[in-house]
Amino acid sequence: MRGLLVGCLLGLGYASMSVDYLIVGAGFTGATLAERLAREAGRKVMLVDRRPHIAGNAYDEGDDHGLLVHRYGPHSFHTNSDNVRDYLSRFTTWRPYEHKVLGKIDGMLVPIPFNLNSIEALFPAAKAKLLTDELVAHYGMGVKVPILKLRQNQSPVLHELAEYIYEKVFLHYSEKQWNMNPEALDPAVTGRVPVHISRDDRYFQDSFQCMPCDGFTALFKKMLDHPNIELCLNTDFADVRSVKAGRIIFTGPIDEYFDYAHGVLPYRSLRFDFQNKPVEVFQPTGTVNYPNDEAYLRVTEMKHLTGQKAADTTLIYDYPQDHIWGQTEPYYPIPGPDSRARIAPYVELEQRHKDKVLFAGRLGKYQYYNMDQACASALALYKILAKA
Numbered sequence: 254m255r256g257l258l259v260g261c262l263l264g265l266g267y268a269s270m271s272v273d274y275l276i277v278g279a280g281f282t283g284a285t286l287a288e289r290l291a292r293e294a295g296r297k298v299m300l301v302d303r304r305p306h307i308a309g310n311a312y313d314e315g316d317d318h319g320l321l322v323h324r325y326g327p328h329s330f331h332t333n334s335d336n337v338r339d340y341l342s343r344f345t346t347w348r349p350y351e352h353k354v355l356g357k358i359d360g361m362l363v364p365i366p367f368n369l370n371s372i373e374a375l376f377p378a379a380k381a382k383l384l385t386d387e388l389v390a391h392y393g394m395g396v397k398v399p400i401l402k403l404r405q406n407q408s409p410v411l412h413e414l415a416e417y418i419y420e421k422v423f424l425h426y427s428e429k430q431w432n433m434n435p436e437a438l439d440p441a442v443t444g445r446v447p448v449h450i451s452r453d454d455r456y457f458q459d460s461f462q463c464m465p466c467d468g469f470t471a472l473f474k475k476m477l478d479h480p481n482i483e484l485c486l487n488t489d490f491a492d493v494r495s496v497k498a499g500r501i502i503f504t505g506p507i508d509e510y511f512d513y514a515h516g517v518l519p520y521r522s523l524r525f526d527f528q529n530k531p532v533e534v535f536q537p538t539g540t541v542n543y544p545n546d547e548a549y550l551r552v553t554e555m556k557h558l559t560g561q562k563a564a565d566t567t568l569i570y571d572y573p574q575d576h577i578w579g580q581t582e583p584y585y586p587i588p589g590p591d592s593r594a595r596i597a598p599y600v601e602l603e604q605r606h607k608d609k610v611l612f613a614g615r616l617g618k619y620q621y622y623n624m625d626q627a628c629a630s631a632l633a634l635y636k637i638l639a640k641a
């Protein structure tokens with residue numbers, strides 16, 4: 254891995270270069286493909302990223318107080334894939350961490366996803382028992398019910414509960430996060446945080462929930478430490494178009510690659526406010542959601558995720574905002590009902606250009622991926638390329 258900190262080959266000129274693969278983007282998708290193609294398949298890879306660092310949105314670094322922070326928002330690792338776990342375990346040891354989220358509802362902090370413990374915290378005992386009994390009788394213990402489905406329940410007791418949860422947990426949260434009403438979103442979005450008929454307060458139920466002991470950036474450094482990988486940071490794809498590459502793998506925005514020929518794909522962005530507080534522990538869980546009154550959406554205390562010990566603590570406040578190309582980061586594809594229609598002409602272009610360039614990752618596919626999904630789809634693509 255050469256040229257880690259600055260753009261590579263300064264002065265040499267890229268036109269003289271020839272590689273098997275030119276990979277654009279050093280996040281989970283691009284780095285996994287670069288590692289596999291270089292180490293396992295023995296291919297010569299040039300990996301470029303326009304940012305000054307590796308690890309994409311999973312990038313972490315020490316802040317001014319010596320605390321590890323996630324620059325692009327808090328990332329907790331979880332997966333049900335043994336394949337992904339085993340693959341990434343070559344580059345890191347892990348610290349067990351189960352992410353928990355509380356939400357501020359009616360002045361109280363209650364578990365999110367909303368569950369039986371949330372009901373008991375918010376309602377008087379007799380009412381909570383009635384609601385709990387009805388939920389268990391209708392759906393069964395352990396079941397996850399999307400809020401839009403719960404709202405269709407005909408039982409008056411459950412209908413009242415559904416309206417309460419919809420308003421207090423989903424409605425204003427969605428307006429803040431997406432600037433959209435929950436019903437206008439793809440149902441998969443609200444379905445990601447269902448009402449959980451259980452007393453399990455964990456945010457995820459995945460079989461493997463851990464954080465890399467030395468952080469994500471350290472994991473990526475090990476991944477990319479191979480002589481077949483030429484790493485060029487501070488380098489935009491536009492700077493290396495003249496490189497002779499057998500194939501391009503592009504993990505940047507697909508609409509940008511095609512010069513927005515079919516319009517700009519809409520994204521939602523976030524602004525992160527990092528605040529250090531002179532207290533050992535600020536809040537009881539990794540993240541506290543603020544669905545209703547505050548301007549910020551959630552507050553994450555990094556020490557819960559990283560396990561670092563210190564007398565002070567660093568928090569990340571998330572403020573959702575519109576995405577403006579060239580000014581803000583494109584974080585989330587907007588999951589509206591017309592999202593598939595918007596991407597369709599780009600998928601057609603992708604098909605026409607597939608001998609020259611392959612698109613992958615969350616920006617290349619215009620799709621929300623968790624880190625494990627980004628890694629899994631990169632491993633799947635590698636399998637196809639290795640056979641070719």
Ligand SMILES: Cc1cc2nc3c(=O)[nH]c(=O)nc-3n(C[C@H](O)[C@H](O)[C@H](O)COP(=O)(O)OP(=O)(O)OC[C@H]3O[C@@H](n4cnc5c(N)ncnc54)[C@H](O)[C@@H]3O)c2cc1C
Pocket residue numbers: 277278279280281282283301302303304308309310311325326327328329330331488489490491504505506523584585613614615616622623624625627
């Ligand atoms: C706020 C937030 C929180 C998240 N939290 C979690 C979490 O807790 N757990 C989880 O599993 N997942 C989480 N995710 C998802 C996670 O960030 C993604 O799964 C992961 O980043 C996908 O990796 P990627 O390589 O596809 O994309 P990215 O990480 O975005 O990498 C793409 C890279 O391509 C580079 N690039 C783009 N265009 C160009 C160009 N033209 N030239 C050069 N370089 C270019 C970019 O600079 C970027 O570094 C979160 C996402 C967000 C936005």
